[in-house]
Structure formats: C-alpha cells, structure tokens
Amino acid sequence: MLPNRAIKQLGLKINTMNEVEDSHSSTVYRCTLHNGENIFLKIPYTKLKFRRELEAYEILKGRIAIPNLLDYWTGDEEYPGAFVLSELKGSPLTTNASETAAYQVGVLHATMHTVQPPEGKKLVGVQNEFPNWSNFIEEQFYSFAEDVKEVVEGSLYDQAVEKYEAMKRHIPSPDGPCFVHMDFRPANIIVEGDKVLGMIDFESVRFGSTEIDFTKLYRDFLQFNPTLFRAFKEGYRSIRPLIDLEVVLPFYLFTDAFNSIGWCRRRGIERNALFLENNLTRLRSLLGKSG
Known part of the structure; x- marks a missing residue:
C-alpha cells in the first residue's frame, strides 16, 4: 500500500524512506525525518490488524520493552490506518547471540506472558481465545487446510490431517490466559550485543495459551544451540514457570509447518517460494517421508 496519504495525514517531513523487507502482515518503512530522527511508518494490511496493534501498544506500554507509539492515523474507508513508531537502535536476533542475550530473550518472553486480559476493558482487536483454545x-x-489441499499431493495431505487428529489428543491443558505474540521469532526481537532492547510487530497478538508462542523461536533460533536453549529457559523461569516444551513443541512445530504452507498459498506461492519449500520439507520430515 502506497504511503503517500499516510505521510500527508500524519504530517511527516521525510528526507529518506526505505521499505523493510521482513514484514509479512504490514507494509513498513524506515524513515529519516528532516530533523535527523529515524522512525518507522507502519501500514497494516487490514483494519483489524490496525486495531489489534493499537490495543497491543496500549496494553504493553510501560510493562514490556517495545517501540514508542509516536503517532497514528485511524485511516478511512479505503485506508486501514498507520502508525509512527520510534526506532529500537539495534538489530534482529541471530543464532550468533550470546548466552546473556538468550537469557534476556527468555526474560522478555516470560514477562510478556505475565500480561493478562485487562479487567473491565472491552477489547476490539486483541481477542481472548483462551476460553476456547483448542x-x-x-x-x-482446518482453515489453512483448504489452501494446503491445493498445494500438496493427496496422500501427504491425508496423512497430515490424520497426524494432527492423533497428536491433538495428547496436548495438556492450556497455560494462560496470557498475552501471546503469535509471531515471536528472531526478526521481531531487537538486540544490541548482549542486550535485548525489546520486541516489535503486534498485528497477530492474542490472549491465549503460552504453548503456541515458543514455536517460531524454537524453529528459527533455539533448536540450533543447546547452550542458548538452556540460557533461554533459565531466563524464562526467572519470571514464571515454563511449560514442558518437550510435550507441546512437536504438535506446534507440526501445525506450524502445515499452516505455513497454507499461508504461502494465500500470500502468493511465487513470492514465498523459498518459505514454501522449507515448510514442505519440514512437513515431509515430520511425517517420516523423504523427498
């Protein structure tokens, strides 16, 4: 979505502007203003995502390290809205992180999970899914299954659905209700050296069970280094009890691979070809298939 109307509505005086690549549910620009300040202009894809993110900033402000919400525009009939956000002056988490940083990621994650639905406040964007988590x-x-069916061969699809039905019966009672990010992955965790500066991107957040929130962090970060995984768990446990990840992660890693295939079809197979292939490989591996 072109940013011109948002820039005009927000009265931004911009010198330079570059689109951020690794953003999947919003269009994000890193901007340098006339006064030299760096800010981010974020335009969600839908009005619901705008409302969800706006409520997330209200809920998390002063409780979790996040960018400052400097300004926003609520949009109109054609435009979902836009945010002006401060810059966290670091870079996304990588697998080269130190044990200290991994420990702090655990602290950040657990602190977010201590946030519960606000009493007496009606939320429009951030849904509380916990009462009906399963x-x-x-x-x-099954929503993504309709898309997966169009991408994979019938035998693989049938085996995946059968495995899902078998695995779901062994999932323990949900842990919550807690604020869950739903996209807690290295690209959304900002660090500087050994220090974790905060997290970004809240267009997918819910109140729900913590168990889903470890999936992408494990997929993209924790699984590669047992030492960092141990440090993360120590940091998390310093704030709140940690669920048995060995029990829940196999189920959520499986559903993540399956759902991600459907997501790729919705968002464009050609544009997301590498991510699609990675998840097809993961799904086949989890089903004990090769090739």
Whole structure:
C-alpha cells in the first residue's frame, strides 16, 4: 500500500524512506525525518490488524520493552490506518547471540506472558481465545487446510490431517490466559550485543495459551544451540514457570509447518517460494517421508 496519504495525514517531513523487507502482515518503512530522527511508518494490511496493534501498544506500554507509539492515523474507508513508531537502535536476533542475550530473550518472553486480559476493558482487536483454545487451534488448522489441499499431493495431505487428529489428543491443558505474540521469532526481537532492547510487530497478538508462542523461536533460533536453549529457559523461569516444551513443541512445530504452507498459498506461492519449500520439507520430515 502506497504511503503517500499516510505521510500527508500524519504530517511527516521525510528526507529518506526505505521499505523493510521482513514484514509479512504490514507494509513498513524506515524513515529519516528532516530533523535527523529515524522512525518507522507502519501500514497494516487490514483494519483489524490496525486495531489489534493499537490495543497491543496500549496494553504493553510501560510493562514490556517495545517501540514508542509516536503517532497514528485511524485511516478511512479505503485506508486501514498507520502508525509512527520510534526506532529500537539495534538489530534482529541471530543464532550468533550470546548466552546473556538468550537469557534476556527468555526474560522478555516470560514477562510478556505475565500480561493478562485487562479487567473491565472491552477489547476490539486483541481477542481472548483462551476460553476456547483448542477450538481456536483447530479452526486455524482446518482453515489453512483448504489452501494446503491445493498445494500438496493427496496422500501427504491425508496423512497430515490424520497426524494432527492423533497428536491433538495428547496436548495438556492450556497455560494462560496470557498475552501471546503469535509471531515471536528472531526478526521481531531487537538486540544490541548482549542486550535485548525489546520486541516489535503486534498485528497477530492474542490472549491465549503460552504453548503456541515458543514455536517460531524454537524453529528459527533455539533448536540450533543447546547452550542458548538452556540460557533461554533459565531466563524464562526467572519470571514464571515454563511449560514442558518437550510435550507441546512437536504438535506446534507440526501445525506450524502445515499452516505455513497454507499461508504461502494465500500470500502468493511465487513470492514465498523459498518459505514454501522449507515448510514442505519440514512437513515431509515430520511425517517420516523423504523427498
């Protein structure tokens, strides 16, 4: 979505502007203003994502390290809205992180999970899915299944659905209700050296069970280094108890691979070809298939 109207509505005086690549549910620009300040202009894809992110900033402000919400525009009939955000002066987390940083990621994650639905406040964007958590997970799975069916061979699809039905029966009671990011991955965790500066991107957040929130962090970061995984768990446990990840991660890693294939079809197979291939490989591996 072109940013010109948002820039005009927000009265931004911009010198330079570059689109951020690794943003999947919003269009994000890193901008340098006339006064030399760096800010981010974020334009969600839908009005719901705008409302969800706006409420997330209200809920998390002063509780979790996040960018400052400097200004926003609520949009109109054609435009979902836009945010002006301060810059966290670091870079995304990588697998080269130190044990200290991994420990702090655990602290950050657990602190977020201490946030519960606000009493007496009606939320429009951030849904509380916890009371019907198993239904929420199932609806997500079978919604994406309609897309997966168009991408994979029939035998693989049937085996995946059969495995899902078998695995879901062994999932323990959900842990919550807690604020869950739903996209807690290295690209959304900003660090500087050994220090974790905060997290970004809240267009997918919910109140729900913590168990889903470890999936992408494990997929993209924790699984590669047992030492960092141990440091993360120590940091998390310093704030709140940690669920048995060995029990829940196999189920959520499986549903993540399956759902991600459906996501790629929705967002464009050609544009997301590498991510699609990675998840097809993951799904086949989790189903004990090769090739």
